[in-house]
Amino acid sequence: MMMTIPANSRVLVVLPHPDDECYSLSGTLAKHIAGGGQVTYACLTLGEMGRNMGTPPFTNRVDLPRIRKGELEKSVAAIGIQDLRMMGFHDKTIEFEDRVVLDGAIHDLLTELKPSAVFTFYPGYSVHPDHDATGAAVVRAMGRLPESERPPLYTIAFSHNCTDEIGFPDTENDVGDFLQNKLDSIHAHRSQFPSPGELGKSKKMDRELRERFSRERFWTFRDFPRS
Amino acid sequence: MAMQLIDPAIIQQRIQDLQDQDLYIHLEMTTGAYASHMDSTKHPAATFISNALIRYTTGSISEKAPHFRVGLKTEHGWVYSEGLTHYEESDRERLILAGHDTQGKLVVAFQLSKEPF
Ligand SMILES: [Zn+2]
Numbered sequence: 035m036m037m038t039i040p041a042n043s044r045v046l047v048v049l050p051h052p053d054d055e056c057y058s059l060s061g062t063l064a065k066h067i068a069g070g071g072q073v074t075y076a077c078l079t080l081g082e083m084g085r086n087m088g089t090p091p092f093t094n095r096v097d098l099p100r101i102r103k104g105e106l107e108k109s110v111a112a113i114g115i116q117d118l119r120m121m122g123f124h125d126k127t128i129e130f131e132d133r134v135v136l137d138g139a140i141h142d143l144l145t146e147l148k149p150s151a152v153f154t155f156y157p158g159y160s161v162h163p164d165h166d167a168t169g170a171a172v173v174r175a176m177g178r179l180p181e182s183e184r185p186p187l188y189t190i191a192f193s194h195n196c197t198d199e200i201g202f203p204d205t206e207n208d209v210g211d212f213l214q215n216k217l218d219s220i221h222a223h224r225s226q227f228p229s230p231g232e233l234g235k236s237k238k239m240d241r242e243l244r245e246r247f248s249r250e251r252f253w254t255f256r257d258f259p260r261s
Numbered sequence: 262m263a264m265q266l267i268d269p270a271i272i273q274q275r276i277q278d279l280q281d282q283d284l285y286i287h288l289e290m291t292t293g294a295y296a297s298h299m300d301s302t303k304h305p306a307a308t309f310i311s312n313a314l315i316r317y318t319t320g321s322i323s324e325k326a327p328h329f330r331v332g333l334k335t336e337h338g339w340v341y342s343e344g345l346t347h348y349e350e351s352d353r354e355r356l357i358l359a360g361h362d363t364q365g366k367l368v369v370a371f372q373l374s375k376e377p378f
Contacts, residue, residue, distance in 0.1 A: 127334070129323060129332065130321050130332025132334065
């Protein structure tokens, strides 16, 4: 199914690490914004426990959060996101965080923003414990909303077993017109990723980038706990 | 003394029992002193902190076997450990967790006690 988000509406993105947005949904967000929409991106941590410090290393454990905050702001600007919320949780601890605090913070965003769609990770199929725990917290917080007020929840999954267990993504978005935003978002996270390439260098590279990045796919999450 | 495979429900209860009080922690991780002697591509790393005083307000253990993670939220930060497999069942006063590799060697030690180790 092609993705449909009401134009001019506000969507909420909840992800734990700076850089979680770039490969998986930066095109979708840029497209929504180009159509007049608003995006709030709640990034739970600064990825301060990351191991990539650039190759060769250009930063260190102490300075990494500042570097990654700068990279996040650059990525957010490349996508056009109007509202970035750095939530101040600590990298690698989302699964251990006090649930009253964590779920409460997400619930507050939902009631404040009344988003038309929410994006996060599919709990249990997103490899990193912070990804799974973030998805689970969003599901719990959205489960507290009355069903009639619950917007669609689009999720990202990439564990090896994910399609065996949850099937193929049911929603697809053509973001071919927003490849430059997406590449700029990826390039912003210089400490974390090598460049996947640039547009306009060669026909072959353009074609490869287009093939690799033109479609973003999501699983619509429906399995909310009964309240 | 008998190290048992971790049962997360039991460890979760013990973590809660030790919450909100001053404790001594021994936290250690090692890839072994011979790691790079045996295989020069391996980076030798070892680190420990012994008998540091901590107090945590929230703590839990992950649920999925066989490699468990523990996180403790303290007033100013966090204690985190990953790769835990075993616990000391007979020790009721202290929490003794360890991570052993497939050859049985210790990789991680995570220990809490009201008295210094
Ligand atoms: Zn991540």
